[in-house]
Amino acid sequence: MEKKTDLRIEKTEKAIKNAFIELRAKKPLEKITVKELCELALINKSTFYSHYEDIYALSEAMEQETVESIIGSIDHLKDYTTDNSDAFTRELCLAFMSQISLIKILFSGRGQSHLGIRLDKALKEVISRKYPEYKKDPAKQILLSYCIQGTYHAYLSNPQADTETFVRTIENIVRCLRPLL
Template sequence: MTSKLDRRKKYTRMVLKDSLIELLKEKQISAITVKEICELADINRSTFYAHYADQYDLLDKIEDEIIEDMTGYLNQYHLVKEEDAFHIIEKLIDYFASKHEVCRTLFSEENDTTFQKKVMRFAQEVFQQHWPGSTLTGNDSKYLSTFVISGSIHVIKSWLNNGMDKSTTDMAEVISQLINKGLYGMKEG
């Protein structure tokens, strides 16, 4: 009986999350009501409130879940050499590709979500703790990581919005080249 309840809870949460993502493709979170989410999910409002406080709580849980997934994904690898960093960049881009609809929606400029800030904060911690070859300290390290991370996020957003027109390996190469060699070190192609 318990596993049946757990499956039902998982299903309900999945349908509510999917419904909110669909609505976010059309309008901002501030314009979305719990009633709309429930209608699209074919779930009654009392069921919604058994799981989430409001539409903002649901959005927050979706964003946090993605950050947790990325954390678990990154914890499988250790940054030691430049090649390892490339592999991790490629794996993270693979992750974004596997969740491209959700990520593109959450990264959208039209949406008022905190997703980009959460990804920035997450990546900032990873960068400062593990990036190989980063010998800068203090504010210089903070500025460098902000530059690299925000640039990388915008490149990934652009790639998602362009229908993922390059392979994940190609995108990892572009980002890796920009990080390690800068604009002047980029190969034409």
């Protein structure tokens, strides 16, 4: 019996998220109402509110899931060292690009800077676990922000660049900055 409950919850979550993505692709976050989302997801408002406080909480949760998905798909994350930053950089870029359709929807408009900020925070946490001394070093924090947010904004500003050119260029930049790490 427990599995049915879990399956229903999963189906409801999926319906809510799919409806949200569909609406978010058409309009800004602040223009989406719980009523229209529920109509599209074929659920009651009370069902929505049993899962999320409001549309903004749903958006926040989906943004966080996207960041976790990007970071979770980096194979060399556990093995990251400043010496193997090329593999890490390549995997981060490819992980980011694999989610680009969803990213463009969730982080469009005023939400565009949210992804850079979220990635910056999450990746710094991961790197600080491996290099705890980085957490208290303002120069390292600035350098990491420069690499993380710079990569994100470079991609946004250069959508015409093919994947290999983009990744290779970012790898070269990080390689040049490696001595500072």
